[in-house]
Amino acid sequence: MMTTNDHVDVLVIGGGPGGTPAAMALGRAGKHVMLVEAGRGLGGTCLFEGCIPSKIFRETAARRHEIVRAGEFGLRLGSSDLPGIDWAAVQSRRDRILSGRAQGALAHTEAMPSLDVVFGRARLTGARTALVETPDMQRTVTFDRAILATGSVPASLPIPGAELPGVIDSTQLIEIDAIPRSMVLIGAGPIGVEMAQIFAMLGTRVTILEVADRILGPVDAVLAGRLEKRLVQDGIEVHTKATVASITGDRGSHVTTFSVGGKEMTAETEVVAIVAGRRPNVAGLGLENTQVLSDKNGVIVDDTLQTGEPGIYATGDLLGNPMFAHWATAQALAVARHLLGAPVEFPRPEHNSAVIFSYPEIGMVGLTEEAARAGGLDVGVSEYDYKGDARAQISGDADGLLRIVYAPDSRRVLGVHVLVEGAADLMGEAALAVRVGSTVEDLASTIHPHPTLTEAFGLAALAVGGRRRE
Numbered sequence: 068m069m070t071t072n073d074h075v076d077v078l079v080i081g082g083g084p085g086g087t088p089a090a091m092a093l094g095r096a097g098k099h100v101m102l103v104e105a106g107r108g109l110g111g112t113c114l115f116e117g118c119i120p121s122k123i124f125r126e127t128a129a130r131r132h133e134i135v136r137a138g139e140f141g142l143r144l145g146s147s148d149l150p151g152i153d154w155a156a157v158q159s160r161r162d163r164i165l166s167g168r169a170q171g172a173l174a175h176t177e178a179m180p181s182l183d184v185v186f187g188r189a190r191l192t193g194a195r196t197a198l199v200e201t202p203d204m205q206r207t208v209t210f211d212r213a214i215l216a217t218g219s220v221p222a223s224l225p226i227p228g229a230e231l232p233g234v235i236d237s238t239q240l241i242e243i244d245a246i247p248r249s250m251v252l253i254g255a256g257p258i259g260v261e262m263a264q265i266f267a268m269l270g271t272r273v274t275i276l277e278v279a280d281r282i283l284g285p286v287d288a289v290l291a292g293r294l295e296k297r298l299v300q301d302g303i304e305v306h307t308k309a310t311v312a313s314i315t316g317d318r319g320s321h322v323t324t325f326s327v328g329g330k331e332m333t334a335e336t337e338v339v340a341i342v343a344g345r346r347p348n349v350a351g352l353g354l355e356n357t358q359v360l361s362d363k364n365g366v367i368v369d370d371t372l373q374t375g376e377p378g379i380y381a382t383g384d385l386l387g388n389p390m391f392a393h394w395a396t397a398q399a400l401a402v403a404r405h406l407l408g409a410p411v412e413f414p415r416p417e418h419n420s421a422v423i424f425s426y427p428e429i430g431m432v433g434l435t436e437e438a439a440r441a442g443g444l445d446v447g448v449s450e451y452d453y454k455g456d457a458r459a460q461i462s463g464d465a466d467g468l469l470r471i472v473y474a475p476d477s478r479r480v481l482g483v484h485v486l487v488e489g490a491a492d493l494m495g496e497a498a499l500a501v502r503v504g505s506t507v508e509d510l511a512s513t514i515h516p517h518p519t520l521t522e523a524f525g526l527a528a529l530a531v532g533g534r535r536r537e
């Protein structure tokens with residue numbers, strides 16, 4: 068096997084949203100960068116196993132659901148017009164989009180002469196050295212700085228039977244070769260809820276088992292409560308406070324035994340998917356050869372995302388919660404600016420935004436009411452019910468609620484939480500408002516176009532009343 072020695076300014080390990088943008092920003096600035104990616108292309112979990120394929124499935128499921136509702140919109144379909152599902156075609160559409168995006172990212176990197184992308188696996192062998200292994204080469208790399216962005220992997224659960232063939236995780240669910248007739252999902256975080264609705268809309272009988280007392284723990288409780296009711300109305304069986312005791316059976320036929328409030332129950336399904344969180348991917352990274360420290364939540368970093376080993380930084384899922392692609396990228400870009408000596412504001416959790424691609428979608432930015440109160444903050448909350456909203460009525464999705472969390476004294480908007488189909492594309496304004504410290508008066512006096520879902524921001528802010536801007 069061939070061996071080489073290289074020296075780079077910055078070694079970036081992991082080509083997902085937490086690694087690639089940093090490598091590109093540094094490469095664009097002329098730094099000599101090596102980006103090492105162990106998977107099948109640039110894009111990480113988000114592209115190959117996460118955000119993008121799951122939303123591609125959702126698109127198919129939601130479009131089918133729209134056709135099911137055609138009659139509401141005055142569209143008459145013949146009795147046999149309900150579309151069948153060509154799952155192989157859905158998977159090939161997914162593959163086309165994924166490979167196009169991975170190739171696009173690679174083409175961007177190829178246009179940067181000082182950025183070298185290596186498809187292989189990297190392991191730190193010291194504070195300034197790493198071994199990079201590709202199928203045909205071993206490269207010893209020395210570096211001035213490194214960014215660790217190896218992401219996360221599905222967490223397993225210590226449940227008897229969790230290791231049985233056919234008990235799958237979210238990565239395998241994304242690759243599933245047929246729509247199952249029935250499925251248990253263990254965990255009702257973003258993955259559990261999104262997958263439950265996607266597969267339910269595609270015709271799977273879905274049961275959710277969640278150990279906590281409600282679905283979507285960190286999400287605004289009022290919105291999560293409304294969504295939980297919606298899941299049940301849409302035919303999904305939801306058990307919260309559920310303790311899973313065991314899984315038995317074989318591929319294609321499983322019995323999950325669980326208890327709720329002391330009452331033992333079983334669910335017989337074709338598939339059982341464990342979607343109960345992800346853990347930072349530190350395995351095989353060689354952290355023991357450095358002063359980089361990690362605990363069960365992930366790699367430990369300071370305010371500049373520097374690890375315990377000076378000069379080695381870490382970003383994204385490797386740092387534990389929150390785990391979002393845009394959060395990982397915001398961190399990656401901040402570290403890149405920091406290494407370039409440019410002024411930088413490191414991303415702050417209270418400015419982060421996120422969307423759960425449930426049906427209806429939940430968009431969120433900043434503090435929830437519960438988090439604010441738990442932190443001893445006195446907050447006001449203004450609500451707007453989409454029931455009376457023109458746009459929501461037109462689109463036939465008026466089951467929704469907007470909640471604005473604000474500081475009663477400064478009137479600053481601290482959080483915006485929205486449940487409505489279309490929420491995903493509303494969150495830019497909300498994120499900006501929280502980030503720049505807008506007041507409820509700023510939102511109230513912004514002219515929002517009619518009829519759109521964004522009018523709700525102005526109307527909810529107006530409802531707060533009180534001071535108006537002079």
Ligand SMILES: Cc1cc2nc3c(=O)[nH]c(=O)nc-3n(C[C@H](O)[C@H](O)[C@H](O)COP(=O)(O)OP(=O)(O)OC[C@H]3O[C@@H](n4cnc5c(N)ncnc54)[C@H](O)[C@@H]3O)c2cc1C
Nearest residue numbers: 081083084085105111112113117118189218383384391392
């Ligand atoms: C089903 C699902 C749906 C999701 N949906 C969304 C969503 O809609 N929106 C959202 O914001 N987030 C979503 N996420 C979360 C999102 O995917 C992650 O937060 C994001 O991918 C984290 O980026 P990262 O770069 O930190 O890690 P990753 O994307 O995991 O990338 C890490 C990369 O490092 C590589 N690697 C690992 N070890 C090595 C090594 N030793 N050497 C070289 N390379 C290595 C891996 O191959 C991988 O490509 C979803 C996740 C899942 C599982």
Ligand SMILES: NC(=O)c1ccc[n+]([C@@H]2O[C@H](COP(=O)([O-])OP(=O)(O)OC[C@H]3O[C@@H](n4cnc5c(N)ncnc54)[C@H](O)[C@@H]3O)[C@@H](O)[C@H]2O)c1
Nearest residue numbers: 254255256257258259277278279342343344390422423424
């Ligand atoms: N739209 C998005 O942005 C999106 C979508 C999917 C995933 N993600 C990210 O990916 C990460 C992983 O998602 P996730 O949903 O797997 O994790 P999560 O940690 O957010 O949720 C896991 C859920 O599983 C439950 N759980 C844990 N152990 C259990 C057990 N033994 N029995 C039953 N329930 C149990 C937890 O109480 C929790 O509700 C999250 O950080 C999330 O932010 C984001």
